[in-house]
Amino acid sequence: MFSFHSRRRISNVVFIALASTCFCVALIPLIAILYETIIRGAAAVSIALFTQVTPPIGQNGGGILNAIEGSLVMVGFACLFAVPVGVLAGAFLAEYPGKFGYYVRLIAEVLTGVPSIVTGIFVYELIVATQHRFSAFSGGVALGFMMIPIVAISTHESLKLVSSSIREGGLALGISRAKTLVYILLSSARSGVITGIALAVARVMGETAPLLFTALGSQFMMTSINGPAASLTVSIFDFGTSPYDNAHTLAWGAALVLLAIVLSLNVIVRVASRLKVTGTE
Amino acid sequence: MSELDENRARKRARTPDLFFLLLCIAAVLIPIITVLMLYEIGNGSVASIEAFGASFLWGSDWIPNPPGGGPPILGALPAIYGSVVTTGLALLLAVPISLGVALFQTELAPVKFRAPSLFVIEMLAAVPSVVYGLWGLLALVPFMNLYVNPQLQTYLGFLPIFQGPNTGLGMLTAGVILAIMIIPYGSSVMREVISAVPRSQREASIALGATQWEMVRTSVIPFARTGIIAAVVLAMGRAIGETMAVTMVIGNVARISPSLFLPAETIPSVIANEFTEVAGNDVYLAALFELALVLFAIALIMNLVGRVIVNKLSFKVRGDVRV
Numbered sequence: 238m239f240s241f242h243s244r245r246r247i248s249n250v251v252f253i254a255l256a257s258t259c260f261c262v263a264l265i266p267l268i269a270i271l272y273e274t275i276i277r278g279a280a281a282v283s284i285a286l287f288t289q290v291t292p293p294i295g296q297n298g299g300g301i302l303n304a305i306e307g308s309l310v311m312v313g314f315a316c317l318f319a320v321p322v323g324v325l326a327g328a329f330l331a332e333y334p335g336k337f338g339y340y341v342r343l344i345a346e347v348l349t350g351v352p353s354i355v356t357g358i359f360v361y362e363l364i365v366a367t368q369h370r371f372s373a374f375s376g377g378v379a380l381g382f383m384m385i386p387i388v389a390i391s392t393h394e395s396l397k398l399v400s401s402s403i404r405e406g407g408l409a410l411g412i413s414r415a416k417t418l419v420y421i422l423l424s425s426a427r428s429g430v431i432t433g434i435a436l437a438v439a440r441v442m443g444e445t446a447p448l449l450f451t452a453l454g455s456q457f458m459m460t461s462i463n464g465p466a467a468s469l470t471v472s473i474f475d476f477g478t479s480p481y482d483n484a485h486t487l488a489w490g491a492a493l494v495l496l497a498i499v500l501s502l503n504v505i506v507r508v509a510s511r512l513k514v515t516g517t518e
Numbered sequence: 519m520s521e522l523d524e525n526r527a528r529k530r531a532r533t534p535d536l537f538f539l540l541l542c543i544a545a546v547l548i549p550i551i552t553v554l555m556l557y558e559i560g561n562g563s564v565a566s567i568e569a570f571g572a573s574f575l576w577g578s579d580w581i582p583n584p585p586g587g588g589p590p591i592l593g594a595l596p597a598i599y600g601s602v603v604t605t606g607l608a609l610l611l612a613v614p615i616s617l618g619v620a621l622f623q624t625e626l627a628p629v630k631f632r633a634p635s636l637f638v639i640e641m642l643a644a645v646p647s648v649v650y651g652l653w654g655l656l657a658l659v660p661f662m663n664l665y666v667n668p669q670l671q672t673y674l675g676f677l678p679i680f681q682g683p684n685t686g687l688g689m690l691t692a693g694v695i696l697a698i699m700i701i702p703y704g705s706s707v708m709r710e711v712i713s714a715v716p717r718s719q720r721e722a723s724i725a726l727g728a729t730q731w732e733m734v735r736t737s738v739i740p741f742a743r744t745g746i747i748a749a750v751v752l753a754m755g756r757a758i759g760e761t762m763a764v765t766m767v768i769g770n771v772a773r774i775s776p777s778l779f780l781p782a783e784t785i786p787s788v789i790a791n792e793f794t795e796v797a798g799n800d801v802y803l804a805a806l807f808e809l810a811l812v813l814f815a816i817a818l819i820m821n822l823v824g825r826v827i828v829n830k831l832s833f834k835v836r837g838d839v840r841v
Contacts, residue, residue, distance in 0.1 A: 245729055245732070246729070248729075248731050249729035249730055249731040249732070251731075252730065252731035252734065253626060253730065253731075255618060256618045256619075256621045256622040256625075256626055257622055257626065258618070259614070259615045259616075259617075259618025259619050259622060260618065260619050260622040260623075260627075260635065262615055263615055263616075263619050263639065263642065263701050263702075263705070264638060264642075266642070266698040267638065267641060267642045267645070269653070269657070270645060270649065270650070270653045273653055273656075273657050274649065274653070277656075321544075322544045322547055323544075324544075325540060325541050325543075325544030325545075326541070326544040326545045326547065326548055328541055328544075329541035329542060329544060329545035330545065332541060333538070333541070337545075338545070340549070341545050341546075341548050341549060343822070343825060343826070343829070344548055344549050344552055345548050346821070346825045346829075347552075347818060347821040347822050347825060348548065348551070348552060350752065350755050350756065350759075350817060350820070350821035350824075350825075351555075351759070351814065351817050351818070351821070352758075352759025352760070352761060352786055352813055352814075352817055353759075353761065354759070354761040354786045354789055354790060354810070354813075355555070355559070355759070355810050355813055355814045355817070356555070358559060358562070358789065358793070358806070358807065358810045359554075359555045359558050359559055359810075361793075362558040362559065362561065362562045362807070363554070363558050366562075382551060385547065385548065385551070386548060389544075389545075389548065413537070414537055415536075415537040418537075439644060440644075442646075443644075443645075443646025443647065443648065443649070444646070444647075445646070445647065445648040445761075445762045446647075446761040446762060446786070446790060449790060449793065449794070450793050450794065453794075470646060470648045470762075473648045473649065473651075473652055474648050474651065474762060474765075474766070477648075477651065477652040477655055477656065477766065478655065478766055485656060488652055489652070489656075492648075492649050492652050495646060495648075495649065496645065496646070496649055499644055499645070499646060500641060500644060500645075503640065503641065503644045504641075507637065507640070
């Protein structure tokens with residue numbers, strides 16, 4: 238029917254068409270989610286959204302001020318311990334490559350794939366069950382545990398990109414290994430390390446499951462890090478799954494704020510840094 | 519040598535040890551956290567393991583508070599069944615599309631379009647799971663209910679999987695949203711392993727006059743096959759542990775039914791939904807911990823297997839020219 242040559246050409250065209258279609262199909266949900274969130278979220282934007290606390294589910298009015306506060310405080314707290322630990326662990330992987338380093342790196346990669354709800358239940362048992370109270374503190378710890386392997390992997394990748402002649406140059410000048418790392422290696426790899434941290438922040442900012450049984454949720458502003466706290470993500474879950482219109486409106490408003498924070502963090506660091514950071518997907 | 523110099527030299531000789539120690543502590547924390555996770559979650563599930571033993575895994579009843587009192591009867595089979603079906607469905611939809619996206623990005627996209635194409639897929643990966651869930655519940659569920667499910671029922675209704683009342687909530691919608699969520703991850707791992715295919719492989723087949731499809735079929739896919747399988751395993755690990763979006767669209771009913779339209783539950787959705795409702799029922803709480811333990815074990819194994827394969831592949835071609 239077809240000649241050999243046209244059959245080859247047709248199968249090639251079919252391949253190109255199929256692969257391009259796959260790419261376009263993958264984009265449809267992104268466009269749909271952005272569209273819905275912007276349209277329905279914009280309808281929720283008002284002064285009250287940013288100045289009032291979350292109402293009891295089913296009541297009218299209210300905003301998400303306490304949820305924004307809770308998310309920022311818990312992510313900030315997570316950064317306090319997860320960033321130093323992650324960066325130092327990443328530096329270890331780059332400075333002392335070997336069998337032990339290989340396994341640590343492997344475990345870190347595996348940890349990034351552990352379902353976040355498992356991290357949540359772990360921190361519940363570790364902290365909430367022993368202290369007998371839900372707290373912003375435990376929520377921050379759960380988010381921090383998720384950040385450590387992500388930051389370690391991205392720091393390792395950025396340090397690997399620094400040419401070894403730079404490291405050797407530093408050591409040859411008689412500078413100690415610690416100073417070489419801090420002043421020469423980390424400062425050369427700075428943009429990559431910061432990109433990795435920012436992507437890790439964006440990732441945990443959007444986490445819900447680790448907060449469900451740790452920070453729990455709250456209808457008030459935070460008075461202490463030892464009390465329960467609201468967060469953008471848990472508020473979206475609670476409001477989104479309730480049957481009330483006002484709750485849905487607040488959920489879309491919170492989703493718009495969350496999406497704006499997460500996506501702009503992603504866009505800014507990717508534009509600002511041309512270094513490729515792997516291991517954060 | 520003056521005393522000062524000597525002190526300084528001694529101090530310098532000591533510094534690397536302290537430095538090594540500090541870095542080492544940070545690095546050791548990562549395996550320690552992992553072991554601690556296993557220990558704590560195992561610890562939490564003791565009461566359930568003692569009460570139900572191995573039959574927990576195939577018990578098909580989930581009755582936390584039996585009417586008329588008595589000990590709870592808890593079996594994980596409905597949750598495991600829901601997890602297997604939704605994950606299978608998600609892979610069925612997501613694997614071909616992810617492969618298409620990866621091949622498009624590595625082989626087809628014009629050089630100028632390559633970076634933007636990576637960027638938009640990364641944006642898809644960056645959307646938080648709860649936003650997928652909100653969109654799924656308030657936009658995708660009505661869409662499935664009004665347009666997709668009735669069509670499936672009309673044309674394929676003779677199959678038991680497309681029978682039963684259609685509400686939009688259920689395993690089919692959960693599978694669809696899971697597929698959407700794992701496409702970015704699956705395609706990025708596939709892209710990683712496909713990029714690791716040496717350029718010489720491609721050049722050889724182009725030099726022999728192959729079309730792009732023939733090059734992909736004869737040079738790229740065979741070389742990347744193991745890595746693509748590993749990518750599928752990693753994506754499966756992600757899908758099985760995905761919590762929020764699934765919890766919001768699956769309907770959350772402990773039931774084993776062939777119908778994809780009926781509400782069901784998955785391992786993570788049971789934990790997310792019921793954990794705060796336990797209220798003093800110790801065996802119930804421990805059963806949820808045991809579900810988390812099962813989930814943790816599955817995720818560890820899948821990620822370990824997938825990662826080891828992917829790392830081996832990129833190691834094998836290290837030093838070779840990357841595309």
